[in-house]
Amino acid sequence: METMQPATADLASQESKPSFLNLLKCKCPRCRRGNMFSEKNPYKLRTTMKMNEHCPVCGQPFDIEVGFYYGSSYVSYALAVALTAATFIAWWVLIGFSLHDNRLFYWLAVNAVILVGVQPILMRVARTLWLAFFVRYNREWKTTPAPKPERTNDDQKNNW
Secondary structure, X not given: OOOOOOOHHHHHHOXXXXXXXXXHHOEOXXXXXXXXXXXXXXXXXXXXXXXXXXXXXXXXXXXXXXXXXXXXXXXXXXXXXXXXXXXXXXXXXXXXXXOOOOHHHHHHHHXXXXXXXXXXXXXXXXXXXXHHHHOOOOOOOOOOOOOOOOEOOHHHOOOO
8 A cells, every 4th residue: 555645745845935024024025034134133222223234045235325224214104104093093993082081192192102112123124125125036046146236335334
């Protein structure tokens, strides 16, 4: 009698395409496997924004040009506005607003605490998404070398 091999062996040998959600985990946008930040914990405030120079998996440089990550402030702002809108809707549905009491001010206080609490995460995710606008996922990242940045200046590195 023949024994059948489990189908999981075939699934393990195939590499699945990493999802877009890996960018929310601050993974490299080119391979979506390597960590962009040297410290995984965003709440170690001394090293919150310390990034690797290159992706440890595919070699993608993260410092594309001088001042590149200034644009991530727009993404961070959009994420903060989206989070504020979500808390507003959740508060409205669950608790409600009234002109006759202080519920609006309670929501403002709760929203401010939430925004301050998630700010390290928002800043990291904003940098990852900003880089993902310019560096696309490459299925051939194992065989294709990462392009070298054209507009870098080592004298101006970390000068922001």
